[in-house]
Amino acid sequence: MTKSVFWYGCNMTRHSEIIRLSERMLAAVGVEAAPVGGPSACCGSTKESTPPIAEAMGDRTMKAFNASGAPRVITWCPSCHMNLDDFMGQTNDQNFDSQHLCEALYERRAALAPLLTRTVKARFLVDRHVGFNGRVPVNEIIPELLSMIPGVSFADHAYRAPSYMCFALAPIPGALADVQRATLAAMKETGADTLITIFHSCHREMIGLERDHGIRVVNWVHLLAEGMGLPYEDEYKAWRNAEDPLAAIGPARVAAAGEAAVRKLVVPELTRPRQV
Amino acid sequence: MGPREPLVKTAPHADLAALRASETARMLAACTQCGACFDACPMIPYAPDAKGADPAQTVRGVLDVLTGGEGDAAARGWIAACTRSGSCNDACPEAVDPMFMLRLAKYRANETGMLPKRDAMEAMSRVKVFARLLFSEDEQRDWL
Numbered sequence: 316m317t318k319s320v321f322w323y324g325c326n327m328t329r330h331s332e333i334i335r336l337s338e339r340m341l342a343a344v345g346v347e348a349a350p351v352g353g354p355s356a357c358c359g360s361t362k363e364s365t366p367p368i369a370e371a372m373g374d375r376t377m378k379a380f381n382a383s384g385a386p387r388v389i390t391w392c393p394s395c396h397m398n399l400d401d402f403m404g405q406t407n408d409q410n411f412d413s414q415h416l417c418e419a420l421y422e423r424r425a426a427l428a429p430l431l432t433r434t435v436k437a438r439f440l441v442d443r444h445v446g447f448n449g450r451v452p453v454n455e456i457i458p459e460l461l462s463m464i465p466g467v468s469f470a471d472h473a474y475r476a477p478s479y480m481c482f483a484l485a486p487i488p489g490a491l492a493d494v495q496r497a498t499l500a501a502m503k504e505t506g507a508d509t510l511i512t513i514f515h516s517c518h519r520e521m522i523g524l525e526r527d528h529g530i531r532v533v534n535w536v537h538l539l540a541e542g543m544g545l546p547y548e549d550e551y552k553a554w555r556n557a558e559d560p561l562a563a564i565g566p567a568r569v570a571a572a573g574e575a576a577v578r579k580l581v582v583p584e585l586t587r588p589r590q591v
Numbered sequence: 592m593g594p595r596e597p598l599v600k601t602a603p604h605a606d607l608a609a610l611r612a613s614e615t616a617r618m619l620a621a622c623t624q625c626g627a628c629f630d631a632c633p634m635i636p637y638a639p640d641a642k643g644a645d646p647a648q649t650v651r652g653v654l655d656v657l658t659g660g661e662g663d664a665a666a667r668g669w670i671a672a673c674t675r676s677g678s679c680n681d682a683c684p685e686a687v688d689p690m691f692m693l694r695l696a697k698y699r700a701n702e703t704g705m706l707p708k709r710d711a712m713e714a715m716s717r718v719k720v721f722a723r724l725l726f727s728e729d730e731q732r733d734w735l
Contacts, residue, residue, distance in 0.1 A: 323734075325714075325715065325718045326718060328718050328719070328721040328722040328725060328726065329721045329725065330725075331722075331725040331726050331730065334734070349733070350730075350733070350734045351734065352734060352735070353718060353719070353722060353734065353735035354715045354718060354719065354735070355735060357715075361711045361714040361715065362711060363698070363709065364701045364708035364709045364711070365701070365708065366607060366611075366698050366701075366702070367607070370606065370607040397675075401691065402607065402610065404600065404602075405602065405603055405604050405610050406602050406603075406604050406605065406606050406607055406609070406610055407602050408599070408600065408601055408602050409599070409600040409602075410599050444676075445633070445676050445677060445678055446674070446675045446676045446677045447677075448677075449677050449680065449681075477633035477634055477674060477676040477678075478634075478674030478675060478676055479674070479675045479676070479677070483674035483675060484674055487634070487637045487672055487674065488637065489637055490634070490637045490674070550725060551725075564724065568724055569724075571723065572720055572723035572724045573720065573723065576716070576720045576723075577720060577724070580713060580716055580717040580720050581717070581720055581721065581724070584717070
C-alpha cells in the first residue's frame, strides 16, 4: 500500500530531528508515512502577500500529493494545515484525507502507551495558543499524550497565548515579549520546570528562554521521544543558545552548507535579540 | 479525531479568485457590523490605530478594504495586527468567519497598496540553508 505523507512544511528544516522522530513514532504505532516538505511542497504561506504566487505554490503541492497516491497527508504545520483546508482544498480536487500529527498519534494512543517505558522527570506547562485549537484540539490532545509518559506531571494553567503560533506575534511590537512573560509567570505559578512547545515557530522563539530563565524548553515530540527512549539532539536549540553559533555549528558543516549563505541567512536568526 | 475530509473531494471553487469572490460576497451579506469580533480580538492592544476605535465602524472599514477600498486607519491597523487568534470567530453571532474575513482583507490591502507586503524574499533560501546544515544527503534527496 502507498505510504501516507508526513507533510512537515518548510520551516521545519531547522528541526530535522523532529521530522525523524515523527516518522519513527508514526511507524511505531503502525502508520508508514514519508516525510515531504521544503520549498517544493509549500502551502504558499510565505508568499501570501502576493496571492497568485501563493496560489500557484499551493496548487503545485496539491497536484503532487494527488499524484503520489498517498491515502492520507499527515500535517505538522498549522499554516499548512489551515491553507490545505481554506485554500488548497477549496480550489483543487483532493484525493486524500488529512490529519494533524497529534491526531494520528492520539488515534493510536493504545499502541503508543506501551512504548512509553522510560521515566521522564518533568513538570510541564504547554505553550498553548488560541488560534489553531478550533481546527485541531492540540491544546487538549498534546497534554493528554504527554501525560502518558511515566514520571511527568502536567502543570495546567488557564493562560492561552494569542495567535495560532509564535511566528505571527514576533513582528508585532510587544506581543511576543508579553506572551513570554505571561508564560514564565504561569510556569512559576504552577511550579513547572519544563516548557513544552507545540509548533516549530514557538519552539524557535521559546528556546531562548532556556539560557536565562532556569527552565527547560522542549517540543512535545521531543518529550514523547524521551518517554519512548528514542535518542535525539536539538541542534537548533544548542546553536541558538551558544555564545558563538558558528563555532557551535562547526567549520566543516558551515563550509558544506556554504559559508556565505550561513553567515547571511542563519547567523542573524540565531543571534537575534531575546524578547525577555 | 479521525480524518475530517472525504477521500475524494471535488474542488468547490475553480481558483483562488473565485473563492475570494464567493467568500467576499458571503461575508458582505452575513456581516451585521455588530463589532463583536473586534471586541473579542486579543491583538487590539498591539494595534495602536485600532485601540479605542469604534468596533462597528472598524468592521465597516474592514469590509471596505475587503472590497478594494481604503478603509480607515483603525481597520488597516486591525488587519495588520491579525495573528489568526480566532477569538473573533467564537464571538461572531452570524458565523461570518471574521478571521478569514481579515485574512482576505489583508490580501486585498496588499494588492491595493493599503498595507505593505511581507518581506519574504529570503524565506525559502533560509529554509534551504538549514536543510543543508541539518539534513543528511539522503534526506535532502528524499524529503525536499
